[in-house]
Amino acid sequence: MADLTHTLDTLAGLIRRPVALDDARMIPIASTPHHGLIDSSRMQLLLGRPAAPHVRTRLLRDQRINEALHPQRIAPFDGLELGRVYVPVRDRHSTLVGHVWVIDPDATFTGDRLRSFGRTVGNLLAEPAADHARRTGDLGAGTRPEPFKPDTPYRLAVARAVPTGVIDPAAAGQQGFGAALADALSAVAPGLRVSAEIRSDGDVVLTLAGRADALERHRLGPALTRAVAGLGPDTLPAYLVPRLAVSPRCLPEEPESPSVDALRDLLTVSEQRADSPAVRFADDVPAYELLGELRRSLGGQDLQPPxxxxxxxxxxxxxxxxxxxxxxxxxxxxxxxxxxxxxxxxxxxxxxxxxxxxxxxxxxxxxxxxxxxxxxxxxxxxxxxx
CATH class of the missing domain: 1.10.10.2840 (PucR C-terminal helix-turn-helix domain)
Structure with a gap:
C-alpha cells in the first residue's frame, strides 16, 4: 500500500491534481489529498466506499471502462456531477488491474498532456497495482470486508503534528504520520473504517466511518488517544505533539459535509494553548457549524474579525x-x-x-x-x- 500511495503522490505532483485509484472491481484503494470541487462519487471514495450501483453500471455499460486501453474523458451524469479523466491500469499481460480517476470539471486536461499521463500511469502503476490485485486475490472469497451501507454514519478528523520548541524543516518529522495514525486507529477501533489524506502542509484529514456506537465520543476519544500513544518515535519524533479536531457525527445523505477548514481552525487554537486536550471535538464548540456554513457561503475564504x-x-x-x-x-x-x-x-x-x-x-x-x-x-x- 505504501508503494501505491507514494506512486499516486508522484502522479498527482506531475499534473497538480488529485488522483484516485480503484481496483479492477472499482473498490477504492488509495487517493491523494483532495482539494477543490467535490461530488457525491468522490465523497464515496473518501469514505472508503465504491461508487453507487447506478454509477458503476453506467461506467461499465455505457462507457465500457473495463474494455478501455487508453485514457478517456467521462462526461458528468447523475451521481458523477463533475467531469473526469479515466485511465485504465493494465499489467504486462493487458489484464485490467485498476482504474485511475482525475477530476477535471473544466475539461482542460487534454491532448498530448493526457496521452503522456496515460503512459506514465502504465509505467508507474501497472506493477504495484498488479501486486495489490494478487495480494487481495489470495485472501479468498468472503474474507474481504464488505463496504459499509450508504447510510453509514461518519466523522471527519484533522490531525496535526505540532513542533514544540524546535523548527521542523519541510515537515520532515511528519512523513508517514497520516498513514501510521490511520493504521493505529484501525487496530484499536475495529468497528471503524479509516482512511487518511495528507495535505501539502502536513495536516492529515481522517475519514472515520462505521457503526454508530464506534463513533460515539466516549468510545472514539479514547481510541484516538490510544492510537496516538501507540505511534513510535520513528513515526512521530518526541518534539512533535499530535493534536486532533473531530467533526460532529454525520450521514452521507446530508447536503453538506463537515468543514475541514473549520476543524483546522480548531487545531490552530489547540496549537497555541498548552492546556488544550490532544483530541478536541467540534461538538464542544457552539460556533463550529456556523463557521463551516459561513466558509462555504464565502467560497472557502478566510474569515477575519471586524x-x-x-x-x-x-x-x-x-x-x-x-x-x-x-x-x-x-x-x-x-x-x-x-x-x-x-x-x-x-x-x-x-x-x-x-x-x-x-x-x-x-x-x-x-x-x-x-x-x-x-x-x-x-x-x-x-x-x-x-
Whole structure:
C-alpha cells in the first residue's frame, strides 16, 4: 500500500491534481489529498466506499471502462456531477488491474498532456497495482470486508503534528504520520473504517466511518488517544505533539459535509494553548457549524474579525476584556452565570463590559452590536488569537 500511495503522490505532483485509484472491481484503494470541487462519487471514495450501483453500471455499460486501453474523458451524469479523466491500469499481460480517476470539471486536461499521463500511469502503476490485485486475490472469497451501507454514519478528523520548541524543516518529522495514525486507529477501533489524506502542509484529514456506537465520543476519544500513544518515535519524533479536531457525527445523505477548514481552525487554537486536550471535538464548540456554513457561503475564504474586535485584540488589557465579553455572550448575556464562570464579582463583570463597550464603540444592549462582537470574537478564538 505504501508503494501505491507514494506512486499516486508522484502522479498527482506531475499534473497538480488529485488522483484516485480503484481496483479492477472499482473498490477504492488509495487517493491523494483532495482539494477543490467535490461530488457525491468522490465523497464515496473518501469514505472508503465504491461508487453507487447506478454509477458503476453506467461506467461499465455505457462507457465500457473495463474494455478501455487508453485514457478517456467521462462526461458528468447523475451521481458523477463533475467531469473526469479515466485511465485504465493494465499489467504486462493487458489484464485490467485498476482504474485511475482525475477530476477535471473544466475539461482542460487534454491532448498530448493526457496521452503522456496515460503512459506514465502504465509505467508507474501497472506493477504495484498488479501486486495489490494478487495480494487481495489470495485472501479468498468472503474474507474481504464488505463496504459499509450508504447510510453509514461518519466523522471527519484533522490531525496535526505540532513542533514544540524546535523548527521542523519541510515537515520532515511528519512523513508517514497520516498513514501510521490511520493504521493505529484501525487496530484499536475495529468497528471503524479509516482512511487518511495528507495535505501539502502536513495536516492529515481522517475519514472515520462505521457503526454508530464506534463513533460515539466516549468510545472514539479514547481510541484516538490510544492510537496516538501507540505511534513510535520513528513515526512521530518526541518534539512533535499530535493534536486532533473531530467533526460532529454525520450521514452521507446530508447536503453538506463537515468543514475541514473549520476543524483546522480548531487545531490552530489547540496549537497555541498548552492546556488544550490532544483530541478536541467540534461538538464542544457552539460556533463550529456556523463557521463551516459561513466558509462555504464565502467560497472557502478566510474569515477575519471586524475592526472593533481587532481593537480589543491589540493589547493585553483588550484581550482580557475580549475574553470577558465572549464569556458573557456565550451565556446569552447572563450576568450571574458569566461572573461564576470567570470567578469574579458581578460588579467587576459590569465594569469590564462597560470598558469593552467604550473601547469598541459597540453597545452590548444593541442586538446587532452583540452579533458583530460575538461572531468576531468567535472567529478570533478559532484563529488562535483570543
Amino acid at each position: 475592526s472593533e474586535v481587532r481593537t480589543l485584540l491589540a493589547n493585553d488589557r483588550g484581550l482580557a476584556l475580549a475574553r470577558t465579553v465572549k464569556a458573557f455572550l456565550d451565556t446569552g448575556g447572563n450576568h450571574k452565570r458569566t461572573a461564576e464562570s470567570l470567578n469574579v464579582h458581578r460588579g467587576t463583570l459590569y465594569y469590564r463590559l462597560d470598558q469593552a463597550s467604550e473601547l469598541t464603540g459597540l453597545s452590548l444592549h444593541d442586538g446587532v452590536a452583540r452579533l458583530r462582537l460575538h461572531l468576531g470574537l468567535t472567529f478570533a478564538e478559532l484563529r488562535g488569537e483570543l
